[in-house]
Amino acid sequence: MEMTQYLNVFMDEVQEHLQTLNTSLLALENNPADSSLLEAIFRAAHTLKGASATMGFNKMSNITHAMEDLLTRLRNGEIAVSSEIINVLFECFDLLDALAQGIAAGHEEDIEAAGLLTQLRMLASAGKKEVTITAARSVKHEIKPEYNRDEKALIEESISNGRILYHVSVKLREDCLLKGARAFMVLRELEKLGQVVRTWPLTKDLEDENFDDHFIIGVLSVENTEKVKSPVASITDVEIVAVEHIDLAGLPLSQSEEGTKETVRGTGVIRSGAVPRAVTSPTVRVEIKKLDDLMNIVAELVIQRSQLEQLSEALESKRLNEVVEHFSRLTVDLRDRVLRARMVQVDSVFSRFPRLVRDLSRDLSKEISLEIVGGDTELDRTVIDHIGDPLMHLIRNAVDHGIESPSERLQAGKPQEGRLTLRAYQESNTVVIVIEDDGRGYNLERLRQKAVDGGFVTEEESRRYTDEELIELVFIPGLSTAQQVTDVSGRGVGMDVVKNAIEGLGGVISIKSEYGVGTAVQVRLPLTLAIIQTMLVRSGDETYAIPTSYIEQTISVGSREVQNFRGQEVVNIRGDILPLLRLNRLVDTPVSSAPESPELDAIIIKIGEHRVLLVVDQLIRQQDIVIRPLGGYLGKIEGIAGGTVLGDGSIALVLDMRVVA
Numbered sequence: 001m002e003m004t005q006y007l008n009v010f011m012d013e014v015q016e017h018l019q020t021l022n023t024s025l026l027a028l029e030n031n032p033a034d035s036s037l038l039e040a041i042f043r044a045a046h047t048l049k050g051a052s053a054t055m056g057f058n059k060m061s062n063i064t065h066a067m068e069d070l071l072t073r074l075r076n077g078e079i080a081v082s083s084e085i086i087n088v089l090f091e092c093f094d095l096l097d098a099l100a101q102g103i104a105a106g107h108e109e110d111i112e113a114a115g116l117l118t119q120l121r122m123l124a125s126a127g128k129k130e131v132t133i134t135a136a137r138s139v140k141h142e143i144k145p146e147y148n149r150d151e152k153a154l155i156e157e158s159i160s161n162g163r164i165l166y167h168v169s170v171k172l173r174e175d176c177l178l179k180g181a182r183a184f185m186v187l188r189e190l191e192k193l194g195q196v197v198r199t200w201p202l203t204k205d206l207e208d209e210n211f212d213d214h215f216i217i218g219v220l221s222v223e224n225t226e227k228v229k230s231p232v233a234s235i236t237d238v239e240i241v242a243v244e245h246i247d248l249a250g251l252p253l254s255q256s257e258e259g260t261k262e263t264v265r266g267t268g269v270i271r272s273g274a275v276p277r278a279v280t281s282p283t284v285r286v287e288i289k290k291l292d293d294l295m296n297i298v299a300e301l302v303i304q305r306s307q308l309e310q311l312s313e314a315l316e317s318k319r320l321n322e323v324v325e326h327f328s329r330l331t332v333d334l335r336d337r338v339l340r341a342r343m344v345q346v347d348s349v350f351s352r353f354p355r356l357v358r359d360l361s362r363d364l365s366k367e368i369s370l371e372i373v374g375g376d377t378e379l380d381r382t383v384i385d386h387i388g389d390p391l392m393h394l395i396r397n398a399v400d401h402g403i404e405s406p407s408e409r410l411q412a413g414k415p416q417e418g419r420l421t422l423r424a425y426q427e428s429n430t431v432v433i434v435i436e437d438d439g440r441g442y443n444l445e446r447l448r449q450k451a452v453d454g455g456f457v458t459e460e461e462s463r464r465y466t467d468e469e470l471i472e473l474v475f476i477p478g479l480s481t482a483q484q485v486t487d488v489s490g491r492g493v494g495m496d497v498v499k500n501a502i503e504g505l506g507g508v509i510s511i512k513s514e515y516g517v518g519t520a521v522q523v524r525l526p527l528t529l530a531i532i533q534t535m536l537v538r539s540g541d542e543t544y545a546i547p548t549s550y551i552e553q554t555i556s557v558g559s560r561e562v563q564n565f566r567g568q569e570v571v572n573i574r575g576d577i578l579p580l581l582r583l584n585r586l587v588d589t590p591v592s593s594a595p596e597s598p599e600l601d602a603i604i605i606k607i608g609e610h611r612v613l614l615v616v617d618q619l620i621r622q623q624d625i626v627i628r629p630l631g632g633y634l635g636k637i638e639g640i641a642g643g644t645v646l647g648d649g650s651i652a653l654v655l656d657m658r659v660v661a
Contacts (some may be wrong), residue, residue, distance in 0.1 A: 194221030306647030347375030402439035510608030540589035
């Protein structure tokens with residue numbers, strides 16, 4: 001295997017382990033007592049260390065080695081997870097990600113890592129008194145906390161009211177002379193913070209000093225782990241304190257109660273010791289270029305299939321028709337299988353955003369929860385590779401300008417914590433991605449005035465705009481509604497760039513917003529860019545292809561139904577007045593000398609919230625096509641997205657409906 005091939009395999013592994021680091025760190029921040037997350041982070045760092053050392057990338061190897069030292073002490077219970085450690089590990093992730101990008105570009109980035117290495121080593125060599133519950137239990141007599149049914153009922157009710165169940169494990173110094181008094185002091189401090197449910201051993205045994213130097217207290221509190229731990233750790237003769245968050249799924253019942261134990265849904269985090277075996281199927285890594293080459297061959301087969309179908313119709317041979325039909329089915333099956341092989345889950349992009357929202361909300365002093373739905377929805381790899389930046393800008397916009405500060409939200413009668421939802425789902429041959437927030441929404445009057453003041457529209461024009469047309473103003477280059485420029489977003493050069501990027505992928509973006517309630521941005525993308533489904537239409541003697549992703553419906557319209565309103569032809573379609581466009585005028589094809597038919601073939605075109613009725617000379621049929629770029633002068637014609645070869649060998653131009661309509 002050549003070095004380039006080794007490097008490709010290495011980079012694939014790096015990206016997988018970096019994604020594991022990112023998602024596991026985010027989860028560990030919310031569940032610091034979850035040992036399975038520490039294991040996942042340790043394994044990722046350990047694997048990266050070995051792989052980078054083998055490839056000779058010393059900076060990456062040194063960082064992951066120092067991470068491994070710190071993580072080893074965390075796993076062994078010698079130090080406890082803290083916000084400082086989480087932040088430093090996130091800095092490590094950022095550095096490793098930057099190094100990976102540099103390696104992919106052909107060089108290891110010259111990034112200063114000495115300061116971060118020093119931080120890692122200082123944390124790894126910190127005092128050894130802080131240990132996790134695992135180390136605290138390694139004393140003379142192991143204690144196994146258990147609850148009865150009445151205690152369990154109390155705990156369930158308290159947790160439903162927002163309290164957290166902690167097991168506070170305390171080890172006193174071996175030379176402590178007043179063990180009962182120290183245990184009483186610990187109980188008193190914990191009672192200030194919440195409700196003590198039970199002690200192990202029992203309270204009477206603690207008072208009588210009928211225990212060795214170790215005991216555990218179960219306490220219900222609304223405070224975080226650090227606030228529970230701190231007052232106990234400050235008590236004289238307390239040598240070790242460990243605080244463990246216990247969820248209902250892991251609530252230990254006494255043996256007599258075990259038979260009545262109910263199945264309780266956990267928090268979604270799989271704990272160590274309860275990890276289900278995943279059913280995996282054999283996989284093999286394939287370079288994307290090989291899939292591209294395979295798709296190009298399939299594309300040629302699609303063209304040949306169309307030509308065979310045309311030839312079969314002309315020859316009128318029953319046997320040939322049967323062979324062609326079978327060949328067509330095989331071609332469609334092959335096309336679908338190759339397309340599926342190119343598909344990647346959108347979660348590969350979405351997984352970047354929890355960290356982004358976390359960091360931005362902290363920088364902006366906002367409280368924001370991010371919910372991701374439909375991460376397993378699949379898109380073509382080519383689309384995935386280009387959609388990340390536009391989505392990132394939309395999320396930055398929502399966090400910076402959409403969601404209000406906690407004080408503003410409280411004044412508006414909203415929950416203090418803002419909600420941001422990122423949702424993906426497949427609809428026909430497109431994938432829809434929605435970024436929705438419950439923030440302040442767009443002030444359409446203010447947006448209209450900004451557009452007028454900036455000279456983008458006249459006062460008279462703006463007054464005629466519908467709400468849907470006003471919201472479209474945000475896509476005008478240079479128009480910004482931000483009251484102040486920030487480092488996050490709002491420089492007036494964003495939404496037009498986002499729109500161009502999405503439309504460059506054959507997609508459509510639209511916005512729905514209600515002032516004071518929130519905003520939803522919808523991005524609709526084709527499943528693949530390689531082969532698309534179109535409607536073939538005729539205008540004069542020419543054939544054109546219209547992507548079905550823009551088609552809402554094909555209908556027949558009576559010529560008498562066409563009205564004229566202020567110089568624009570319109571038609572009333574089920575109560576909606578739609579502007580009528582004639583394709584022969586748009587593409588400048590000769591008008592037929594024959595009298596106009598009483599029934600017109602038409603297509604309702606929908607681009608975002610914008611709908612028009614497009615009249616054509618003839619609706620031919622739906623057909624899968626392969627778009628080929630047009631070179632030279634033809635490639636610069638507005639409204640033409642490319643060309644395709646039809647079954648009879650003729651060329652059909654593919655219309656770019658964003659321009660035409």
